[in-house]
Amino acid sequence: MMMSNSIIHYSQFGGLVMFIEERHQKISDTIKANGKITIAEITSKYGISDESARRDLRLLEQKGICKRTHGGAISIGQVSVRPPVDRNFDNMPIFDNYREISRVAAGKIRENDTVCLTGGSFGHIMVSFLPRDIHYTVVVNSVDIGKELRSFENIDVYIAGGKMRQSGSLVDSLANEFVSRLHFDLCFITGAGLTAEFGLSNGTDETATFQRTVIKNSRSRCLVIPSSKIGVDSFIKVCDVDAFDSIITDWDCVEDQIAAIEERGVEITVVEEPK
Structure with missing residues (x-):
């Protein structure tokens, strides 16, 4: 039973729990200390329903304390861990969100597909999850990823040529010309930013041009x-944003941003955080 913010809340599981204001303060403290909190944590710790937990987070968001995500909330300004600037992928730590996104993405590949796997963190991580029990073709624009794929006897590998960056990727006019002559059943693209209003964005003109060509020549994006x-x-x-058929992201995505993108008719998959 809930009558006001100063009234004691009775859990659906029975028993006296605590003042709502006290619970909100404790939830707020957890968000500030850990950078985030999940619905599961709130329901388990405070003995309330999912609906009540989401209502708590909605009220805290209105107060500017947090931003609601798919499975809970994150602190204002909190940013998920990103790979370091150093692009030595052999020594790069693999973060849970990148790993889970890559695993789910690789599951989209089907027998006899021609797939464009662009370079960067996700391209390298996805190699570990690529199917080994079916035959398909992979086109990459990274000499490092191409090297990793040498052990896959079930994959025909093509590497886009051109001027190699320090990261090992190739996105210049020669690489762009190469992919402009190909058609893909499926492409995997990533970027430096995404909003419903501006769409997908990246840091360099060469990368953006290369990605536009791949997207244009792909049946599924x-x-x-x-x-x-x-x-x-x-x-x-x-x-x-609606140039893509599907988007795969992680559990810390903010609800209002995801809703704005879904309104553009794009299918969004939010991977779950590993237990």
């Missing part, structure tokens, strides 16, 4: 992007 980059606009627009 999947965007793999961490929650930390949703709600962010980077330097150069790649395409509108």
Whole structure:
């Protein structure tokens, strides 16, 4: 029973719990200390329903204490961990959100598909999850990823040529010309920012141009992007958000941003945080 913010709340599970204001303060303290909190944590700790937990977070969001996410809330200004600037992928730590997004994305590949797997963190991580029991073709624009794929006897591998960046990727005019002559059943794209209004954006013109060509020549287009980059606009627009058939992101995505993107008719998959 709940009569006001100063009235004691009785849990649906029975028994006296605590003043609502006290619960809100404790939830707020957890968010500030840990950067986030989940619905499951709130329901378990305070013995309330999912609906009550979501209502608590909605009220705290209105007070400017947090931003609601798919499975809970994060602190204002809290950003999910990103890979370091150093692009030595052999030594790069693999974060849970990148791993889970990559795992789900790789599950989209089907027998005899021609797939474009662009470079960067996700391209490298996805290699570990690529199917080994079916035959398909993979086109990459990274010499490092191409090297990793040498052990896959079930994959025909093509590497876009051109001037190699320090990261090992190739996105110049020669690489762009190469992919312009190909057709893909499925492409995996990532970026530096994504909003419903501006769409997908990236940091360099070469990367944006290369990605536009891949997107144009693909039958199915999947965007793999961490929650930390949703709600962010980077330097150069790649395409509108509805250029993608599907988007895969992680559990820390903010609800209002996801809702705005879903209104554009794009299917969004939010991967769950590993237990």
